[in-house]
Amino acid sequence: MRRWLPFALIAAVALAAFGGGAILYRSYRQKVITLTKEQQEAGRRESVHFRGHPKAPVTLEEFGDFACPPCGRIAGPVHALERAYPQQLQSIFREFPLAVHPHALAAAYAAEAAGLQGKFWEMHDLLYREQRIWSEAAGADQLFSSYARLLGLDLALFEKDRKGETVRARVAADQKRAAALGVTITPSIFINGKLMTGPELSPSGLRAAVDAALAAKAAP
Amino acid sequence: MMSRRTSSKTPAQIPANRTVTIVYSLAALLAVAGLADAVYLSVLHLTGQSAVCGASVGCSQVLASKYAQIGPVPVALLGVLGYFSVFSFTVLAACGYLWAYRPAATIVGLMFLATLWFLYLQAFVLHAFCPYCMFSAALTFLLAGLMVATTPVKPPAS
Numbered sequence: 001m002r003r004w005l006p007f008a009l010i011a012a013v014a015l016a017a018f019g020g021g022a023i024l025y026r027s028y029r030q031k032v033i034t035l036t037k038e039q040q041e042a043g044r045r046e047s048v049h050f051r052g053h054p055k056a057p058v059t060l061e062e063f064g065d066f067a068c069p070p071c072g073r074i075a076g077p078v079h080a081l082e083r084a085y086p087q088q089l090q091s092i093f094r095e096f097p098l099a100v101h102p103h104a105l106a107a108a109y110a111a112e113a114a115g116l117q118g119k120f121w122e123m124h125d126l127l128y129r130e131q132r133i134w135s136e137a138a139g140a141d142q143l144f145s146s147y148a149r150l151l152g153l154d155l156a157l158f159e160k161d162r163k164g165e166t167v168r169a170r171v172a173a174d175q176k177r178a179a180a181l182g183v184t185i186t187p188s189i190f191i192n193g194k195l196m197t198g199p200e201l202s203p204s205g206l207r208a209a210v211d212a213a214l215a216a217k218a219a220p
Numbered sequence: 221m222m223s224r225r226t227s228s229k230t231p232a233q234i235p236a237n238r239t240v241t242i243v244y245s246l247a248a249l250l251a252v253a254g255l256a257d258a259v260y261l262s263v264l265h266l267t268g269q270s271a272v273c274g275a276s277v278g279c280s281q282v283l284a285s286k287y288a289q290i291g292p293v294p295v296a297l298l299g300v301l302g303y304f305s306v307f308s309f310t311v312l313a314a315c316g317y318l319w320a321y322r323p324a325a326t327i328v329g330l331m332f333l334a335t336l337w338f339l340y341l342q343a344f345v346l347h348a349f350c351p352y353c354m355f356s357a358a359l360t361f362l363l364a365g366l367m368v369a370t371t372p373v374k375p376p377a378s
Contacts, residue, residue, distance in 0.1 A: 005315055006311045006312045006314070006315040006317065009248075009311050010307070010308045010311060010312075013252060013255070013304070013307055014304065017255055017256075017259050017300070017304065020256070021259045021262065021263055021300075024259070024260065024263040025263050025266065025267060028263055028267040029267045065273055068272075068273035068280075069273070069280050069281045069284075069348075070271050070272050070280050070284055071273065073284070098273055100274075101273070184274065185269075185273060186272060186273045187272065187273075188272075197268060198267065198268035199268070201268060201271055201272070
């Protein structure tokens with residue numbers, strides 16, 4: 001066997017690993033998306049679920065999936081931001097249930113049905129808090145009904161609404177906006193039209209982005 | 221002495237040269253598969269894809285956990301280093317550089333222990349399994365088995 005053969009093999013594999021990694025990195029890196037003023041305004045004009053001040057200088061628009069674990073993990077820090085910046089931040093939640101999660105769409109319908117009775121955010125928080133239980137349960141629908149009962153909703157109306165056309169249209173509208181903005185993953189969070197990527201999509205990253213957006217608004 | 225190729229007079233007796241070459245080559249192939257897996261997981265980590273849900277079933281529960289990195293270094297990147305080292309040493313061993321057995325076995329041993337720890341974390345702490353991590357675990361177990369099977373046996377004292 002030639003003496004150089006093992007070293008040539010090692011060099012070839014090192015090159016392949018590095019090259020393959022670089023190609024993968026380029027294709028997996030999230031695109032930088034910045035919404036135009038028009039796209040941001042169009043979002044504000046729609047009837048949306050929001051917490052915070054309606055005329056706040058900073059808008060956080062989240063496309064979320066109730067069955068997605070990272071969405072569940074970021075929900076707490078986003079809520080903490082809403083409390084920390086009550087006058088400066090408007091937080092919008094939009095439905096983007098992914099087909100890969102079996103109960104995600106049903107959960108989105110449940111949240112929207114609760115919203116028709118004025119309890120969207122209560123259901124939103126409850127769904128994320130109990131995510132691990134219902135997302136792995138065979139009878140998720142029964143769990144959603146029990147959550148509705150827990151929140152004091154009119155159960156008959158809730159059952160009717162979550163199978164109704166209104167909630168479907170609402171979820172479809174959010175999905176349409178997601179598609180228009182190029183959203184493919186959850187959580188996708190825009191702060192004043194800029195998509196958060198990588199380390200920005202962390203509690204400290206989001207806070208820094210809100211602070212930066214406030215500073216940019218305050219600048220003459 | 222480190223780069224000296226072994227002749228028929230090896231310092232440690234190996235069961236059968238041809239068999240050992242085949243086994244080391246197999247170990248090198250397994251290490252390449254592990255390297256590809258670890259590169260993929262590293263890319264997921266470095267691009268932030270491990271912290272989101274996408275169109276395919278992901279491993280976000282595991283890869284976005286605090287156990288997925290040691291300080292600032294992603295565990296997957298350590299996996300890249302580990303598998304690449306194992307590949308290098310097993311290729312050298314397969315080509316007759318028998319001194320390479322010891323570092324390969326040491327690294328596989330460390331990876332074996334790390335794999336046990338990560339399996340424990342997935343099963344009992346995170347309650348979630350990542351298919352890519354399980355694939356890596358299976359490869360490490362196979363590598364450990366091959367390393368044990370090819371342990372050089374000292375010739376009996378005459």
